[in-house]
Amino acid sequence: MGFYDLKxxxxxxxxxxxxxxxxxxxxxxxxxxxxxFTPHYKPLEEMYxxxxxxxxxxxxxxxxxxxxxxxxxxxxxxxxxxxxYNTRFPQMKKSDVNGENAIELFKYLKSQKTFEGFGKGPKxxxxxxMLKGIDKDYxxxxxxxxxxxxxxxxxxxxxxxxxxxxxDMKAVDKFVENLLNEG
Numbered sequence: 001m002g003f004y005d006l007k008x009x010x011x012x013x014x015x016x017x018x019x020x021x022x023x024x025x026x027x028x029x030x031x032x033x034x035x036x037f038t039p040h041y042k043p044l045e046e047m048y049x050x051x052x053x054x055x056x057x058x059x060x061x062x063x064x065x066x067x068x069x070x071x072x073x074x075x076x077x078x079x080x081x082x083x084x085y086n087t088r089f090p091q092m093k094k095s096d097v098n099g100e101n102a103i104e105l106f107k108y109l110k111s112q113k114t115f116e117g118f119g120k121g122p123k124x125x126x127x128x129x130m131l132k133g134i135d136k137d138y139x140x141x142x143x144x145x146x147x148x149x150x151x152x153x154x155x156x157x158x159x160x161x162x163x164x165x166x167x168d169m170k171a172v173d174k175f176v177e178n179l180l181n182e183g
Contacts, residue, residue, distance in 0.1 A: 001108065003157040008059065008105045009093040011074040016092065018105070021057050023155050025179045027172075028059045028109060030097045032069035032147035033080045040148045041085035043169040047176060048089045054180045055155070058089035061105070063097050066147050070094060097144045106144065109151045112159035114142035123166040154179055 003026075006018045018026075027047070032038060048058050062077045064070040070077060074094055081087040097106040115138070118124035131138040131145055138145060148165035150172060160179070163172050 003108065003153055003159065006105050006108055008061065008103060009095070011078055011091050011093050013093070016059075016090070018157075021059075021153075022157065024055045024057050025051075025155060025176055026057045026059060026153040027176065028061065028105065028151045028153065030061050030063040030106070030144055030147060030149055031081075032063065032066060033072065033077055034069040035066070035147040037146070037148040037165045038069075040165070040169060041081060041087055043173065045085055045087050045089070047173050048087075051176060051180055052089075056176060056180060059105075060087070060089055060091045061097065061103070062091065062094040063144075063147065064094060065096055065098055065144075069147060097149075109159055109162075110142040110144065113151060113162035115139065115145060115164070116162065118145075118164050118166045121166070127164070127166055152176065152179065155183075 004019045004022055007015045010016050029044065031041070044058060048056065062070045062074070072080065077094065078091050081091065095103045097103065117139070118127045127146065146165050150163040151159055152161040152175060154160045161175055
């Protein structure tokens with residue numbers, strides 16, 4: 001099974017096939033409306049506007065598994081994102097990304113790119129300290145650690161990168177730009 005074999009449920013309940021994203025660079029992200037990383041919506045939307053015409057797509061999967069930071073309905077979440085961040089990229093149905101009820105898309109993404117650390121800096125240290133209290137073995141499993149974990153899929157459908165929420169959004173943008181420049 002590959003990326004293009006997967007489907008995800010849109011917020012309106014329809015099925016979205018990843019095959020629809022063939023030959024595009026795709027960023028898949030689990031999001032939240034009440035998180036310290038919620039401002040990532042702004043650079044994500046900027047990337048979408050800047051690169052969409054060149055074959056870039058974003059798949060936004062709201063998730064309430066991390067400290068209950070996405071409590072609203074799919075419509076409330078969508079309204080928040082469009083009003084506060086003017087998002088135009090597709091938003092899927094709120095879903096689980098870890099555990100028994102994790103959607104197949106995230107099971108697949110985690111199987112392709114495991115956790116490699118939070119990097120350096122105060123946010124990275126804070127995330128590491130917090131996660132030690134939640135999952136002492138967090139460094140050794142591929143589970144999603146928090147909201148705004150981003151996976152990048154190249155035009156061939158290969159999962160080529162995983163960026164933790166602590167990653168600099170400029171680095172994410174540069175990575176996507178480089179993939180788009182490859183053709």
